[in-house]
Amino acid sequence: MKNFLKSATHQHKDPxxxxxxxxxxxxxxxxxxxxxxxxxxxxVDLAVRVAAIGKLNDLDTLRELLDANGDDAGAISSAAESxxxxxxxxxxxxxxxxxxxxxxxxxxxxxxxxxxxxxxEQREMALQAIDDEATLVTVVQQSRLHDARLAAAxxxxxxxxxxxxxxxxxxxxxxxxxxxxxxxxxxxxxxxxLIARRHAVTTTLKQVESLNEGxxxxxxxxxxxxxxxxxxxxxxxxxxxxxxxxxxxxxxxxQRLADYxxxxxxxxxxxxxxxxxxxxxxxxxHASGDTDKAADKDDVAVPAEEVVAEVxxxxxxxxxxxxxxxxxxLAPATIAELPAVLESAQTMVAADEKLSASTHVKSVLAHGxxxxxxxxxxxxxxxxxxxxxxxxxxxxSALLDITKLLPGIDxxxxxxxxxxxAHLDVLNDRMAKARQESSDRIKATHxxxxxxxGIIKEGKWGPANSMMRRLQKKLGVMEAEERVSLDDKLARxxxxxxxxxxxxxxxxxxxxxxxxxxxxxxxTKELSPEALAKEVRELQSAxxxxxxxxxxxxxxxxxxxxxxxxxxxxxxxxxxxxxERQEKLDAKALLCEGLxxxxxxxxxxxxxxxxxxxxxxxxxNNAKRDWSRNRVPDRKPDKAxxxxxxxxxxxxxxxxxxxxxxxxxxxxxxxxKVAALAEGEITQHTANQAKSLLSAWKLIGxxxxxxxxxxxxxxxxxxxxxFKHQHQVEREKQRAGLEHVFRAKDIIKRLKQLAKGDSxxxxxxxxxxxxxxxxxxxxxxxxxxxxxxxxxxxxxCSRVQDNASRRRAQAEVEERLRLLALCExxxxxxxxxxxxxxxxVDDVTHAWDSSDARVSPxxxxxxxxxxxxxxxxxxxKTTPDYSTNETLRRNLLIKMEVAAGVxxxxxxKARRMQYQLQNLQQGMQSSGLDDxxxxxEQLEREWLSTGPVxxxxxxxxxxxxxxxxxx
Numbered sequence: 027m028k029n030f031l032k033s034a035t036h037q038h039k040d041p042x043x044x045x046x047x048x049x050x051x052x053x054x055x056x057x058x059x060x061x062x063x064x065x066x067x068x069x070v071d072l073a074v075r076v077a078a079i080g081k082l083n084d085l086d087t088l089r090e091l092l093d094a095n096g097d098d099a100g101a102i103s104s105a106a107e108s109x110x111x112x113x114x115x116x117x118x119x120x121x122x123x124x125x126x127x128x129x130x131x132x133x134x135x136x137x138x139x140x141x142x143x144x145x146x147e148q149r150e151m152a153l154q155a156i157d158d159e160a161t162l163v164t165v166v167q168q169s170r171l172h173d174a175r176l177a178a179a180x181x182x183x184x185x186x187x188x189x190x191x192x193x194x195x196x197x198x199x200x201x202x203x204x205x206x207x208x209x210x211x212x213x214x215x216x217x218x219x220l221i222a223r224r225h226a227v228t229t230t231l232k233q234v235e236s237l238n239e240g241x242x243x244x245x246x247x248x249x250x251x252x253x254x255x256x257x258x259x260x261x262x263x264x265x266x267x268x269x270x271x272x273x274x275x276x277x278x279x280x281q282r283l284a285d286y287x288x289x290x291x292x293x294x295x296x297x298x299x300x301x302x303x304x305x306x307x308x309x310x311x312h313a314s315g316d317t318d319k320a321a322d323k324d325d326v327a328v329p330a331e332e333v334v335a336e337v338x339x340x341x342x343x344x345x346x347x348x349x350x351x352x353x354x355x356l357a358p359a360t361i362a363e364l365p366a367v368l369e370s371a372q373t374m375v376a377a378d379e380k381l382s383a384s385t386h387v388k389s390v391l392a393h394g395x396x397x398x399x400x401x402x403x404x405x406x407x408x409x410x411x412x413x414x415x416x417x418x419x420x421x422x423s424a425l426l427d428i429t430k431l432l433p434g435i436d437x438x439x440x441x442x443x444x445x446x447x448a449h450l451d452v453l454n455d456r457m458a459k460a461r462q463e464s465s466d467r468i469k470a471t472h473x474x475x476x477x478x479x480g481i482i483k484e485g486k487w488g489p490a491n492s493m494m495r496r497l498q499k500k501l502g503v504m505e506a507e508e509r510v511s512l513d514d515k516l517a518r519x520x521x522x523x524x525x526x527x528x529x530x531x532x533x534x535x536x537x538x539x540x541x542x543x544x545x546x547x548x549x550t551k552e553l554s555p556e557a558l559a560k561e562v563r564e565l566q567s568a569x570x571x572x573x574x575x576x577x578x579x580x581x582x583x584x585x586x587x588x589x590x591x592x593x594x595x596x597x598x599x600x601x602x603x604x605x606e607r608q609e610k611l612d613a614k615a616l617l618c619e620g621l622x623x624x625x626x627x628x629x630x631x632x633x634x635x636x637x638x639x640x641x642x643x644x645x646x647n648n649a650k651r652d653w654s655r656n657r658v659p660d661r662k663p664d665k666a667x668x669x670x671x672x673x674x675x676x677x678x679x680x681x682x683x684x685x686x687x688x689x690x691x692x693x694x695x696x697x698x699k700v701a702a703l704a705e706g707e708i709t710q711h712t713a714n715q716a717k718s719l720l721s722a723w724k725l726i727g728x729x730x731x732x733x734x735x736x737x738x739x740x741x742x743x744x745x746x747x748x749f750k751h752q753h754q755v756e757r758e759k760q761r762a763g764l765e766h767v768f769r770a771k772d773i774i775k776r777l778k779q780l781a782k783g784d785s786x787x788x789x790x791x792x793x794x795x796x797x798x799x800x801x802x803x804x805x806x807x808x809x810x811x812x813x814x815x816x817x818x819x820x821x822x823c824s825r826v827q828d829n830a831s832r833r834r835a836q837a838e839v840e841e842r843l844r845l846l847a848l849c850e851x852x853x854x855x856x857x858x859x860x861x862x863x864x865x866x867v868d869d870v871t872h873a874w875d876s877s878d879a880r881v882s883p884x885x886x887x888x889x890x891x892x893x894x895x896x897x898x899x900x901x902x903k904t905t906p907d908y909s910t911n912e913t914l915r916r917n918l919l920i921k922m923e924v925a926a927g928v929x930x931x932x933x934x935k936a937r938r939m940q941y942q943l944q945n946l947q948q949g950m951q952s953s954g955l956d957d958x959x960x961x962x963e964q965l966e967r968e969w970l971s972t973g974p975v976x977x978x979x980x981x982x983x984x985x986x987x988x989x990x991x992x993x
Contacts (some may be wrong), residue, residue, distance in 0.1 A: 041071040053081040079105040117144035141169040167194040234275040344434035348384035488574025535577040548592035555599030610656040621674035704744040781822030841879035852896035853974035911973040922990035
């Protein structure tokens with residue numbers, strides 16, 4: 027009844043009882059899983075269904091419950107999803123099962139699998155099934171595993187998604203945060219580059235358009251050519267929408283250039299030259315004294331109606347014989363070669379008095395020296411800020427004003443002057459980009475200050491302090507004009523950060539000091555290396571969980587020093603673990619080397635040489651087995667070594683697969699042949715052909731075990747049909763004159779079958795014996811062996827009978843002791859009713875006849891009587907006469923001990939002597955008693971019929987009884 031109620035608890039009408047069953051049941055058994063599945067699908071109570079789902083292991087059932095319908099569909103579906111997440115987290119779901127779940131419920135299960143599965147391949151499959159960036163961000167936020175967070179983060183492409191993921195992992199996973207920050211920086215750089223390219227297009231167009239305004243100057247022709255070349259170097263896609271406007275502006279500028287060139291080539295009237303010369307001279311002098319204004323012509327346009335005529339005054343060329351030698355040395359020199367060329371030129375000038383006396387030579391060398399100094403060290407144009415660019419443009423423009431610096435000296439054919447002009451053009455081009463970059467940098471810095479303010483409001487001192495250091499470094503390299511709007515924000519942020527640090531220091535310092543003390547206490551603890559390392563890791567995790575603060579920075583040295591000291595005893599243990607791991611890795615490497623060496627030998631062998639395929643199979647199987655044995659359980663697999671092992675196995679597997687397929691084909695052909703033989707008429711010739719096919723079968727090489735077994739079963743079945751038929755034919759021939767011999771063999775075979783059982787039918791054995799003895803005389807060649815086998819079979823049957831008798835006797839003894847123990851349970855309950863269970867009587871009654879073993883009727887009657895007496899005392903609440911029973915039992919024990927020749931304890935020595943004295947008075951002695959075994963059996967029956975004694979002396983008396991009885 028008790029077991030039935032327990033098994034039917036899940037069907038109880040009370041939901042709380044069913045819940046109790048679910049909580050107590052061992053969910054790992056198939057029967058429990060079947061019951062839980064039924065409850066999860068069909069129970070009327072929602073709480074019971076949810077609890078049953080929480081212990082389900084069957085993935086198909088959980089998948090079905092994900093699509094539940096009805097009023098409670100949402101709760102059932104959520105419970106099934108939660109249970110699946112638990113299975114994923116435990117790593118007990120196979121890759122094939124995960125693949126099936128993703129195929130059917132990928133939109134719902136991809137996120138939990140990617141975030142919670144402990145198997146890397148399953149996480150990769152789940153991530154491949156996710157296309158929504160919001161879901162990828164959720165994986166980054168929820169996953170406990172670094173590789174899952176990293177893989178999901180690397181698939182993000184939208185700025186908002188990457189920013190949200192960065193916020194989630196900034197303090198949890200520094201590596202993922204770094205990768206996301208790099209992606210954001212890369213995206214920002216690409217955006218800035220796009221803006222720069224577009225700005226270059228519009229700037230170039232504006233430069234060409236500006237040439238069509240104001241007065242045309244000799245320098246505008248070079249500017250027009252530079253603009254044309256710059257436009258051609260720009261991206262075609264970026265300038266496609268401006269091509270028309272540029273072509274129009276270029277056409278107009280080229281027309282102005284043509285008009286200017288034509289005007290310059292026209293002759294000047296002779297009578298206008300003397301009158302105009304003085305005025306022109308004054309104007310030229312005025313122009314040469316104001317070089318900066320000419321350089322800024324692009325910004326200030328001169329109205330065309332205010333220019334009446336443009337007069338060019340030619341400056342007389344300096345005729346100094348000392349200049350040509352020096353200029354010939356300097357002219358081919360580039361800016362990179364200029365320092366060395368100047369040094370050799372100065373050496374040449376110092377050696378020649380005429381050259382050293384020329385002021386023009388000194389001026390040219392000084393100009394070259396100024397250019398060389400300007401490019402030492404080399405100038406990074408692409409990194410220059412607007413202020414630095416402006417300053418350098420002025421210096422380069424001043425050096426290019428040769429007419430002013432070196433009047434009458436022509437340096438236009440000098441290579442370094444041409445390079446200096448090109449450098450000026452690059453600086454001018456860079457200026458617009460630098461200003462745009464400066465503007466973008468200032469805006470980005472304002473955004474960073476806004477983000478810093480948000481982090482400070484959230485109370486995250488560590489991220490805020492890190493961002494503050496980056497901002498301080500960033501502002502430290504800015505120019506003064508860029509910092510105008512940022513210095514106040516920096517000061518306010520520093521003040522806010524200091525205030526927050528004070529509050530966090532007040533709250534965190536006591537906890538951090540407690541962690542330091544705990545770590546210092548570990549130094550003196552005597553723990554195993556593994557437990558000690560665990561304690562150290564837990565304290566380090568607790569420290570990390572406190573976050574970054576000023577107090578943590580102050581106390582970190584103390585905590586780190588204590589942690590290193592506490593961890594010192596663990597190093598040797600971890601070194602041994604590392605050595606063990608290294609030995610396994612070395613063993614794996616040797617396996618790879620062995621496979622590679624064998625593959626090299628096979629490749630170097632003769633083309634016609636047949637490999638030893640069995641040896642190859644043994645080597646491959648042993649390598650796979652040893653590879654599994656040398657697996658390092660607490661480390662991720664070495665991907666390079668795994669790839670090497672796979673690459674080493676691949677040629678063998680390919681060759682073996684080809685050999686397997688070839689051998690399968692050959693054996694299939696043999697199966698078809700033997701099947702044809704078995705289906706046709708079976709003769710001796712057929713049997714001989716079957717034997718030949720069997721020999722051919724044995725000569726075929728290696729095969730896959732399952733395929734070989736399957737084919738062999740078919741092949742052997744056909745062989746059995748053929749050989750069985752031939753055997754039957756031969757047997758029938760033999761039976762013609764030897765029927766009694768075959769019958770004798772059958773009798774012997776039957777006797778041997780009977781001898782293999784635990785018991786046998788004596789009548790059948792007797793009948794078979796008589797039949798064997800009645801058979802006719804056997805042939806001489808069979809007589810000896812048949813009689814020998816018959817005697818051996820009869821001896822085996824006799825042994826079975828003897829063993830069965832002993833087992834029955836032993837079973838009777840055990841059953842007698844079992845019934846006696848049940849009686850004693852009832853008798854103890856009579857003496858101590860409070861200690862007895864409520865179901866004791868039912869349990870004893872049920873157990874009394876539960877055994878198949880039986881005792882003799884006399885003993886059974888004695889035990890039944892004793893049981894009934896105990897039950898009567900229990901029902902009537904009376905007690906037996908323990909004192910009388912004790913006396914009776916002690917007297918019986920003395921008789922048993924005398925009969926068995928066993929010593930009597932000191933407490934009953936007097937009783938024994940009295941008993942022996944009585945026997946002497948009656949003319950009897952111990953040696954004159956009946957057979958001791960018969961006496962003991964009689965005394966045992968009296969012992970069983972004697973009433974109980976007190977529990978205090980029961981065990982002592984029972985021990986004496988067992989000692990005498992077993993003796």
